[in-house]
Amino acid sequence: MRHLIIVTLMVMLTCHAYGQTYSSHTTDREQTATAYHFDYKQTDEWRKYKIMRAVGWSALGASVPLVFFGVMFTGFSAMYNDQDLQAVGLGLLIPGGTLLVGSIPVLICAYNYRNKARNMSFGVSAIHTPGLNSGSMAYTPALSVSLSF
Secondary structure: HHHHHHHHHHHHHHHHHHOOOOOOOOOOOHHHHHHHOHHHOOOHHHHHHHHHHHHHHHHHHHHHHHHHHHHHHHHHHHHHHHHHHHHHHHHHHHHHHHHHHHHHHHHHHHHHHHHHHHHEEEEEEEEEEEEOOOOEEEEEEEEEEEEEE
């Protein structure tokens, strides 16, 4: 009984595989290529660029007020000889300066990822092969990868 089920299953799968029909209408290559075009904005490098750009600009935006108020409080502490105001000023100035200096490499790496994503392109086009009938064409999708350094 098992052999009968396995043979029946294999015959059905074979019939379905060879029984598929292909479209016999003609389309030009540009229409097929634009229908399946992959954009560089769908790559992992572009996602990394977007995330690192957001982190870098957020860190830069948060560090500028910290540095500004740290310098102001440190200047006021020198003017009024107040040690508590100097501690607050240094407490704002040191993390703000560190965040400011740390945001620059993040932004540089983000824009390097952007350039990598722009240099990579994936495209899908169709390979045209003559069909079994005269005058018909079979279209098979094909993936093209382009890397430029």
